[in-house]
Amino acid sequence: MDERHTPRTAPSSQRPVGWRRSVAALAGLTAVSLLVGFVWLPSVHEDFTAEGLWASICRAAGVPARWYTGGTAPAAAPPGTQVVLAREMARPRDAGSVGRGATLALNCTMCHGAHGMSTSNAPNLAGQYPEVVIKQLLDYKHGHRVNAVMQALAAGLSEQDIRDLAAYYASLPKARTAPTTYDETLPALVRVGAPLRNIAPCISCHGGIDQKFGTPWIEGMPRDYLVAQLRAFRSGERRNDPQGVMRTMARQMTDAEIEEVATFYARKAAPAGVQGH
Ligand code: HEC
Numbered sequence: 001m002d003e004r005h006t007p008r009t010a011p012s013s014q015r016p017v018g019w020r021r022s023v024a025a026l027a028g029l030t031a032v033s034l035l036v037g038f039v040w041l042p043s044v045h046e047d048f049t050a051e052g053l054w055a056s057i058c059r060a061a062g063v064p065a066r067w068y069t070g071g072t073a074p075a076a077a078p079p080g081t082q083v084v085l086a087r088e089m090a091r092p093r094d095a096g097s098v099g100r101g102a103t104l105a106l107n108c109t110m111c112h113g114a115h116g117m118s119t120s121n122a123p124n125l126a127g128q129y130p131e132v133v134i135k136q137l138l139d140y141k142h143g144h145r146v147n148a149v150m151q152a153l154a155a156g157l158s159e160q161d162i163r164d165l166a167a168y169y170a171s172l173p174k175a176r177t178a179p180t181t182y183d184e185t186l187p188a189l190v191r192v193g194a195p196l197r198n199i200a201p202c203i204s205c206h207g208g209i210d211q212k213f214g215t216p217w218i219e220g221m222p223r224d225y226l227v228a229q230l231r232a233f234r235s236g237e238r239r240n241d242p243q244g245v246m247r248t249m250a251r252q253m254t255d256a257e258i259e260e261v262a263t264f265y266a267r268k269a270a271p272a273g274v275q276g277h
């Protein structure tokens, strides 16, 4: 057999010391960089919540939080509404329901006014559509609309209580009638919206041209309340509007526009030429 065909590679025991050192160095370097990248850096990151080594490794590798926390992702913003609006919610109630609602409403007068007309910055409830009162109270009850006072109160209301309260408030007269004419004096956003920015006219849902089921009556609401709600929709702090309908529009609105439409809806007297119905 020819000498040249003999394998030239020496058995590992005979490999030069320098080669073994470089393998050891590479292994060491790999271990250190894994520790730095997957454990140390994630652990000093400001949202590190000390869930242990495994969690830091998973987080660094981009694994979704619920995979390593056993299904409970860290509490984020509250989810949107889970209330399914049903025509049944608007069904007229018997006098008994209205009467029970009136009694329960004694706990609400402090903020919402003696006859559902607020004198503070709480929303008016007089004449509000029953499905709106039901939906909003259920959203507070289940944490889908955030307000400390209302969440605490709604938590103590049964579904029957909520239906009775809604029946009572629906039986009271509304703050004012809606503008129905296509009146030039209405703010543009109220009357025609801003089609290029996907803002539909307010009166196509909130009463005027049309009143869409589940859309609150906002005529005559306190101005500061309207501003606060529109800002909360814009920032996503309030997110219980179905399909994000209000969030999408509010995101496109400037501060000045929010002030303008809020001032309009809160106005004390109907503008000249606007007929109610
Ligand atoms: C301490 C004051 C206070 C009391 C008492 C109170 N509310 Fe409220 N309520 C508020 C405020 C403030 C808001 C607006 C909160 C927000 O920004 O989400 C509100 C919101 C609401 C809404 C949502 C209205 C809308 O147009 O979206 C409903 C419905 C409601 N309250 C019903 C009730 C009922 C029913 C009671 C009595 C059982 C009650 N509230 C008692 C202060 C109060």
Ligand code: HEC
Binding pocket: 123, 135, 189, 190, 199, 200, 201, 202, 203, 204, 205, 206, 212, 214, 215, 216, 218, 226, 229, 230, 240, 241, 242, 245, 246, 249, 261, 262
């Ligand atoms: C496509 C229909 C639609 C249009 C257009 C619309 N809204 Fe709304 N709006 C809604 C619905 C639905 C809700 C109730 C969301 C929920 O369930 O919490 C709402 C809620 C609101 C609220 C909160 C009221 C309360 O008491 O909770 C305000 C304020 C409001 N809209 C203002 C406006 C203004 C101002 C415009 C015009 C720039 C407008 N909306 C246009 C559908 C609409």
